[in-house]
Amino acid sequence: MLRRIVVPLAAIAMLAGGATVAEAAPGQSDNLARTATATASYTSSWESVAAVNDGIDPATSNDTVNRRWGTWPNTGEQWVLLTWSAAQTLKAADVYFFDDNGGVRTPGSWRLQSWNGSSYVDVAGATGYPTAANQYNAVNFTAVSTTRLRLVLQSGAASVGVLELRAYATAIGQSSGNWNPPAGLVTPLNQVWQHVEQTYPNLYGFRNYGWDQVFANRGSINYCVRWDSSAPVSAALRDQIHASLARQFKKWMDVMAGHNGWPYQNVPLKVVGWAVRDRATLQWSDNSVDVYVNNIRENAPQCSEPCGRFFNVSGNYPNCPGGASHHYDMSLWLTAGMNGGAGGDWGQRVGSEYFVGAVNNDNIHILLHEIGHSFGLDDFYDWTPTGVGGFLMKAGSATSITEFDAWMLRDWWRHLKSRYGY
Ligand SMILES: [Zn+2]
Incomplete structure (x- = not known):
């Protein structure tokens, strides 16, 4: 099982020291918003913007007991602002949205901005902006020192509102920040990491691991399929392949959910394109994925290179037809007649007959x-x-992710997380 990570020969950037992490998810006792003053773009006359930082954890998004902030009937872009008398170092926030199933609903989208002394700028490194009802929606970001934090909401189905907005100096983790493998795995895990460090001198300089890709997308991954086979693919088989790939990828991501500050409960996978020699091989006419025909690289169909992360490690896709939303981070390269496989930062390659x-x-x-x-x-x-x-990574000795495989993956996060501000 050939490992083929293409490592550019750049200078070795060793990371100094261990990162300090939050030992537990912060809560109201750590909530810096409590000492701020809240103002808003607009507040319905019967609601109160002071609700957003009054320290009351709501029971549901349709809170009929405590005061609330809402903008009905106003829609579009709305904001709520926390202002402190002195600068605060902020690294995370979470939001409990107001949603009464009527005139006020969860927002279509939101983001956080800090005040840099002359204007509001989006916080850097945001891990994602979820919009779930009936729970706090957490985001971690690169630490910033500021006197103002602005929550900017774009309305969705109706006007918008917030029941509670909390801000923290430390990152929000789903569980303890401790690295706590079973006692019997500590020695082998440390052996593995020592071996990795000795084998890959640019380990810490390389910037296109799956980890980097997930963070670049703020918690999702895009794929393109390279179909190097003349066997026809129906729309039904296409959809089966997409679902199957997503299920396999999820098995690894489930290992990380809730572990050591990893911020993503789920990492959705989307297949955005297929590459093929002959368009007639793909027996669908809908445009649900991009199709690249007869773009031959490495003697196999290749998806558009301007859309590929491997070719655009900066994460910008200025020449990708359709724009960045059509980019792919990895390829699933399916080759007729192939035994075994290969994997690296570019994706994975296995036999098409094997996969189907x-x-x-x-x-x-x-x-x-x-x-x-x-x-x-x-x-x-x-x-x-x-x-x-x-175990799975010792080829031929296991057929599923074992506890040791899971801890090896978590160990990569332990050693790389500081590059993402954790
Ligand atoms: Zn291998």
């Missing part, structure tokens, strides 16, 4: 192994860490 034959399987183990490589995990052809038996 396993499309409904719970574990497509070669693909799982190759996705592991895309997140940096190594092969174990010539050595085995102390005290561990079969």
Whole structure:
């Protein structure tokens, strides 16, 4: 199972020291918003903007007991602003939206801005802006020192409102920030990391791991399929392939959910395109994915390079037809007649017959192994860490993600997370 991460020979950037992390999810006791003054773009006469930082955790988004902030009947862009008398260092916030199933609904989108002394600027490095009802919606961002934090809402189905807005100096994690593997795995995990550091001198300088891709998208991943086969693909098979790929990718991401400050409960996967030699091989006429015909690279169909993360590691896609939303982070390269697989920052390659034959399987183990490589995990052809038996990344010794595989993935996060501000 060839590991083929293409590592540019750049200077080695070693990270100094360990990052300090929040030991637990912050709550009202850490909430800096309590000492701020709240104002808003507009407030309905029967509502109160002071609701947003009064320290009352709502029971539901349709709170009929406590005071609320809402903008009915106004829609479009609305904002609520926290102002402090002295600068605060802010690194995270969470929002409980007001939604009465009528004139006030969860927003279509939102973002946070800080005041830089002359204007409002979007906070950097935001991990995502979820819009769920009946819960706090958390975002971590690059630490900023400011006297004002502005929550900018774009209305969706109706006017908008907020029941509580909290702001913190530390990142919000889903659980303890401690690295706490089972005792028997500590030694083999440290052996693995030492081996990785010795084998890949540019380990900390490389910027296109799956980790970098997920963060660049604020918690999602896009794929393009390279169909290097003359076998026809119906719309139904296409959809099965998409669903199957998403299920396999999710198995790795589920390992991270709630672990050591990892900010994403889910990492949605979207297939945005297919590449093929002959358009007639793809037996659908809808335009649900981009189709690239006869763009041959490496003797195989290739999706548009201006849309590919591998070719645009900066994360900008100025020449991608359709724009950045049509970009792909990884390729699922399916090759007729291929045995085994390969994986790296560019994606994964497995046999097309193998993948289609396993499309409904719970574990497509070669693909799982190759996705592991895309997140940096190594092969174990010539050595085995102390005290561990079969595991997925030791090819041929397991057919699903084992506890050791899971902890190796988490160990990559432990060592890389500081680059994302965690
Ligand atoms: Zn391998």
